Structures are given as C-alpha cells and as structure tokens.
Amino acid sequence: MYTTSSVFLRSLANAGITHIFANWGSDHPALLEDLQRQRSDDGQTLANIITCPNEMVALSAAQGFAQATGRPAAVIVHVDVGTQAMAGAIHNVDRGRVPVLIYAGASPFSSLGEMKGSRNEWILTVQDIPDQAAIVRQYMRFTSQIESGKVVPSVICRALQIATSHPKGPVYLWARREVMEEEVELSAVKADLALKKWPSVEPAALSARAAETIARALLEAKAPLIIASHSGRSRDSVPLLANLSTTVGAAIVAVCPSAVAVPFSHPHFVGFTYLNRASHSHHLAKADVILVLEADVPWIPAVQAPNQNARVFVIDSGDPLKIISAIGQWHADAEMLCNADIVLALEAINAAAAKQIQPTHTSLIEQRKSDLTTEHNEWVNAMNNKEDTWPERSLQDARATLPNVLGMLRRTIEQQTPSRSLDKTLILNEGITNYPLVWQHMRTEMPGGQLTSGGASLGWSLAAAIGAHLGVQKDYELIVSIVGDGSFLFCVPSSAYWIARRYETPFLTIVINNGGWKAPKMSMLGCHPTGYGSRAASGVELSVGFGPDCPDYSQIAVAASAGWAWGKRVGGNGGNLKEEFNTALSEAVRVVLDERRCAVVDCVLESI
Missing domain, CATH: 3.40.50.970 (Thiamin diphosphate (ThDP)-binding fold, Pyr/PP domains)
Known part of the structure; x- marks a missing residue:
C-alpha cells in the first residue's frame, strides 16, 4: 500500500534531500508506516532519518548541515506545538539565509471515522488551529498546504526552488493527517518530476556601470574601507575579496560576520566588530569610500556613523532593502544599492579595477598597503601578548x-x-x-x-x-x-x-x-552606564547570573x-x-x- 506519505518521502529524495531531522507526533502515522515499508522492501530508507527529541535542536542541526554543505536539509515536526517548539531556530534560519524545508503535520479535519486518519485521540482536537502556517509565515520564503498526494512533487519542487534562490531561506509545508494517509497508485510514487526544470533563480550580475563606478571610487579614494558581514556564505567570494583589497589597497573589517569573509592573515584585514558600545573600527570615521558587502547592520548611526561625506556602495544578494528579510526600519546613506550575487559582483569589480588602475594610483595604493600591513601586524602582536x-x-x-x-x-x-x-x-x-x-x-x-x-x-x-x-x-x-x-x-x-x-x-x-548572561548586563550598561544596575555587586544580584553554584x-x-x-x-x-x-x-x-x-x-x- 502506498500513500501520499510515500510520494512525499520519495519526492524529497528525488529533490536531493539526503537528511531529515525528525520529531515525531500523532500526525505522522503514515510517514512512520512508509519509512518502515522502505526498510522492509529496500533495507534502508530513501533519506537518512535523524531522530531529534527536541524541535529546536532538529532545526538547528538542519541549519548546520545546510551551512556546512551548501545543500538543503529537511525537518519534520508535529502540528502547531512542534512548529512553535522550533522557537528561535526559525529566526536563525531566516536571518542566516539558510535553505531548509520544514514539514509539519496537522490535526485531522474529520472526526466520524469516515476517512483514514480521522480523529481517534483526544489530543488531535486541541491541536487544531485556524491557520497553522501563520505561526512562522513572516520568517518563511514560502508556505503551502499539501492538499493531495497528486500535487506533492510539484509543491516540494517549488518550495526548494524558492528556498535555494537568493535570498535563500526556509520554507514551510503542512498537511492534514487524512491527506498524508490517502492511498495512491504505485505509478504516483514512481512519478518523478524533472528537478532540472525547477532550477534556482540564476544569480544576478552587477551592472557594468556599477562595477566601473565602485572600482574607480576605490582606486581614487584616500582611505577606502570594505565592510564584509555575510559575504563569506558564498565561499568563492573569499579569494575575490582578498584580491580586490590587494589591488586597491583597501582596509577590510568584518562586521557581525557569519562566515569567513577573508583569510585572517590577509595583511589588509584589520579587525572584527559586533558594534557593541561604539566598538566599530576607527577606519569607519575616516573612510571616504565604503563598500558594504552582504551586511544587515554595517554600523549603528546613533552610536558611531561613517564620515558624512563618504561615498557608500551597498551590495546584497537578493535583498538590499531588507524587504524579504522583513526588517522593519532599515536604511543606509548610500550612493548606490546593488542587488547582485556577491561572487559575480566581486568578479566584476575586480575586472573593472584591473582595467582602470593607472600609474598615478600606484604611489597612494602602495602607501595604504604599507600602513594597513603595519596595523595588521600590530593587531596580531597585541593578540599574541594577550594569549601568552x-x-x-x-x-x-x-x-x-x-x-x-x-x-x-x-x-x-x-x-x-x-x-x-x-x-x-x-x-x-x-x-x-x-x-x-x-x-x-x-x-x-x-x-x-x-x-x-x-x-x-x-x-x-x-x-x-x-x-x-x-x-x-x-x-x-x-x-x-x-x-x-x-x-x-x-x-x-x-x-x-x-x-x-x-x-x-x-x-x-x-x-x-x-x-551567566553577560549580554543583558552589557545592554543595561549601554542604556544606564551609571544607574543602579552598574553598582550591582554581581551577576547573581542583577538576576543575570547562574551562581553561586x-x-x-x-x-x-x-x-x-x-x-x-x-x-x-x-x-x-x-x-x-x-x-x-x-x-x-x-x-x-x-x-x-x-x-x-x-x-x-x-x-x-x-x-x-
């Protein structure tokens, strides 16, 4: 016997999903049954099933898998409560732009035994809510209800197509228990949509005008600065950024990074900052040209803003205005906002810089490179002293x-x-x-x-x-x-x-x-540097400590x-x-x- 669940699991495998991080519940009988059928028929399941006793752990594991491999993973959770139990991990896969497919079952809609999968447990009634997907919709790139086994392959292909297109991110599918129990013919299980006909959207290139303008600005600047946050999520960008900095003699600062933006040893790399309490690099205030790469928060204007006369260029792969990311109030005083794949953008700027560089630029660039190398070495020596x-x-x-x-x-x-x-x-x-x-x-x-x-x-x-x-x-x-x-x-x-x-x-x-929790204490001191809390004897007294034991x-x-x-x-x-x-x-x-x-x-x- 084959069911919608058979089609669902095979479609995931056909779409390239190799690992499913699962937290099982009363909405998953047909899935568990088909997995056992696979073991009986084939000796193994189509995808690796990783049992996770906690939903947030399941989604975080799927995120780690996708971040490390560059391939999406799947997560299976339980109705409304399992959806909610993914908790902060939902935020992380959204903000981290990580492609993960989340599937949640839903309570049956029938209660008289008229359909397979009808309600037969008390809990199925209290877990039925009007709009389950609303719990997570504002974090998802796509949500959809599966309403028949006949549409499962196309729903999964569309979901993964969206999840893996810029700006990448999570998608959420759900289905009622009766739908997942619906019997289907073997032909429906073996039907295979051509995944190659559901490609991710091709990365957007940087326009020639933008590449030439940015390259010229960097070459002619007195103090160019490159702010890199998440550019390293595209690993091919790392050598390209290193080469651009070497060519134009620009300082690189990693601001709130989520991946390696440039090798630590690059002589023009001068620091990391998470913008805590005016901790931005001193290069921000003096930079006359700033190139911002894949940054949600390049600086905090009220705390430490860039030079008001600086020329600012922002490049983001898919969401330069943070609309899809659903960040409410966001702005950067920029001359140019560019929606372009970071690898294609850096390739174009590198090519434009190599074409435009003139002997008149050489002296200034070499002086910048020398100064930055000295600063980098002093920074490393200071860290060595602290370590030792x-x-x-x-x-x-x-x-x-x-x-x-x-x-x-x-x-x-x-x-x-x-x-x-x-x-x-x-x-x-x-x-x-x-x-x-x-x-x-x-x-x-x-x-x-x-x-x-x-x-x-x-x-x-x-x-x-x-x-x-x-x-x-x-x-x-x-x-x-x-x-x-x-x-x-x-x-x-x-x-x-x-x-x-x-x-x-x-x-x-x-x-x-x-x-204990140092972050709440630091936030308090940022707002009340000399208030009552600043005089607390310990984190325990302030209620952010885990002591005394x-x-x-x-x-x-x-x-x-x-x-x-x-x-x-x-x-x-x-x-x-x-x-x-x-x-x-x-x-x-x-x-x-x-x-x-x-x-x-x-x-x-x-x-x-």
Whole structure:
C-alpha cells in the first residue's frame, strides 16, 4: 500500500534531500508506516532519518548541515506545538539565509471515522488551529498546504526552488493527517518530476556601470574601507575579496560576520566588530569610500556613523532593502544599492579595477598597503601578548582569560590534528558577547572554516555541530563548538548529546563559563552606564547570573550521552592555570580525534 506519505518521502529524495531531522507526533502515522515499508522492501530508507527529541535542536542541526554543505536539509515536526517548539531556530534560519524545508503535520479535519486518519485521540482536537502556517509565515520564503498526494512533487519542487534562490531561506509545508494517509497508485510514487526544470533563480550580475563606478571610487579614494558581514556564505567570494583589497589597497573589517569573509592573515584585514558600545573600527570615521558587502547592520548611526561625506556602495544578494528579510526600519546613506550575487559582483569589480588602475594610483595604493600591513601586524602582536599573559600562579582566585584559552586551543589543534593546522577544523562560534574574541583568536584562514548562526537566537551551536558532521565529516578532521554558558543551556544539551551519541557525530565543545548572561548586563550598561544596575555587586544580584553554584556543563553532556561523552571543568581553583588548561584541552582533542567521542571542556573564567 502506498500513500501520499510515500510520494512525499520519495519526492524529497528525488529533490536531493539526503537528511531529515525528525520529531515525531500523532500526525505522522503514515510517514512512520512508509519509512518502515522502505526498510522492509529496500533495507534502508530513501533519506537518512535523524531522530531529534527536541524541535529546536532538529532545526538547528538542519541549519548546520545546510551551512556546512551548501545543500538543503529537511525537518519534520508535529502540528502547531512542534512548529512553535522550533522557537528561535526559525529566526536563525531566516536571518542566516539558510535553505531548509520544514514539514509539519496537522490535526485531522474529520472526526466520524469516515476517512483514514480521522480523529481517534483526544489530543488531535486541541491541536487544531485556524491557520497553522501563520505561526512562522513572516520568517518563511514560502508556505503551502499539501492538499493531495497528486500535487506533492510539484509543491516540494517549488518550495526548494524558492528556498535555494537568493535570498535563500526556509520554507514551510503542512498537511492534514487524512491527506498524508490517502492511498495512491504505485505509478504516483514512481512519478518523478524533472528537478532540472525547477532550477534556482540564476544569480544576478552587477551592472557594468556599477562595477566601473565602485572600482574607480576605490582606486581614487584616500582611505577606502570594505565592510564584509555575510559575504563569506558564498565561499568563492573569499579569494575575490582578498584580491580586490590587494589591488586597491583597501582596509577590510568584518562586521557581525557569519562566515569567513577573508583569510585572517590577509595583511589588509584589520579587525572584527559586533558594534557593541561604539566598538566599530576607527577606519569607519575616516573612510571616504565604503563598500558594504552582504551586511544587515554595517554600523549603528546613533552610536558611531561613517564620515558624512563618504561615498557608500551597498551590495546584497537578493535583498538590499531588507524587504524579504522583513526588517522593519532599515536604511543606509548610500550612493548606490546593488542587488547582485556577491561572487559575480566581486568578479566584476575586480575586472573593472584591473582595467582602470593607472600609474598615478600606484604611489597612494602602495602607501595604504604599507600602513594597513603595519596595523595588521600590530593587531596580531597585541593578540599574541594577550594569549601568552597568564595570571600569576600565586593568586588563589585567579582566572584564565578567554584569549588565554583560545590561544592554547588553537595551538593544541595545530599540534594534534593530522594536518597540523586549522585548515581542516570547522569552528562553530556562539560566543555571543565574545563573538569577536573567538573570531580573532581562532584566526581562521579557510573559506567556510568558521560559522555563526547568522541570527540572534541562542542555542544553535551544539546541534549545528551534529548537522555539520553528518554533512561534511570527510572534509574536516575536527569540529569545534565554542559556546557561552548561557547559550549552552539554550542548546538543549540533554537532547543534543543524545543525538550525537546515537548517530556518532563526535565534536569538541568549549564552554565559555563566565557565570551567566553577560549580554543583558552589557545592554543595561549601554542604556544606564551609571544607574543602579552598574553598582550591582554581581551577576547573581542583577538576576543575570547562574551562581553561586553554576551547573557543571561538562557532566550534563556525559549524562545525556550515557557516559559516552568525555567532560571536564577547568579553571575554577587558581593554581597553575596554564598547565591545567593545557592538560584538559590536549586530552579533549585527543578524545575526539582518536576515540571518536564528544568532549566538553567547561572553562571557568572571570564571572560577570
């Protein structure tokens, strides 16, 4: 017997979906039945089914898979409650422009037993709502109800066509239980729409006029600046941006990045910023030409605005006005807003710059390049000093700094991985208030070698590591999740480490344990720098701390995986911190590499 669910699962596979992250419920009997039919008939399912005991973990894992592979994954959740339980991960896949297909079942519409799948449980009545898709519609690129098994292939093809076209993002499909139970002929299951006839929209090129104008402006500028945020999501853009900066002698600053925009060692790369409390690069104020690449927030005008006379050019792949992204109030004082694929745009600007460069430009460009190289080297030397300056051993209440820990982690990876480098290590950065420090001290060179969620919801990194491992385990020697203690709890570690054990996806977790939520405290100080809150004795008093007895995060992972994961808390007792962290990090990396198990190092740092 074949059903709409048979057509649905085969259509996903035909469309290239290899992994389905599923959280099952009362709306999925036909799907579960057909999956077992596949196992009985073929010995395996058409797609890999990853059971996820939490919906937000499921969607975050699918996001990590899609970010690492560049291919969409699918998520199956349960009616209205499962849709809501995806929670902040919905925000992340939207803002991160990640192609994911989400399917949710829905309660039956019949209740007298007149159809297969009719209501036969009390819960099916209370889960029936008027407009289930409305829960997520403002975050989706496309929503649609499946109303018959006969239209399933075309609905899936259209959904994925939209999800993988700029601006990429999530899509949401749903169907009533009776529809998924509808019996169909074998011919309907075997019917295969030609996916090649449902292509993604071809990337838009930058106009010749725009490319020539931007190239000329950069060449003639006294202090050109390139702001790159999400351009590295298209990995081919990384060498193109590096080449453009080299050609025109422009500084590069990564502002709220979600992927590697340029190799860390590029001599014109001068910093990361998440715009916290006027932390933008000093280059912003003096730049006379600014090229903004794939940025949701290039600067905050009320805090630190660019030179009012600067020429500003904005390039975005598909949504330069943030209309599809549904960002309410958004504006950049720009001379030109360009809707163009970032790779095609950089290719065009590079070609235009090479064509236009004149001997009269050479002297000024060479001086800029020399100044930027000096600044880059001074920046790196300052970071080296921070990494190597450990607290005095005699101080009983001393705490290691995050630069201490990250510098040692980076060197440990370089010493213990087979490649003896970070080139085959994937870093998942959910440091939140410590985002910039993680970017700075891990010093990633390779395109795609470090990622963030691209959104603002916490709880992405652990599940993303699982999804990434399932998608690209052959490409990386080591996957590392670097996560704040607050974010760690949002990640639903009890579910995440169970999944990691079940599907054998080992990764290293570094918990930045500063005793609570630093971000709310920093936001408060930004508005009330000398108010009552500024005089609070501790994060606990301010109600943002997790003390006085914080959870042992490493042992949560051990318990959730039934002892499979390895975990250790370090740094809380003074003493020889350098030796303690070195021993723990070395063992953690060894466990992941040699024993193929998860390892968690709970790093106790100075408390908020």
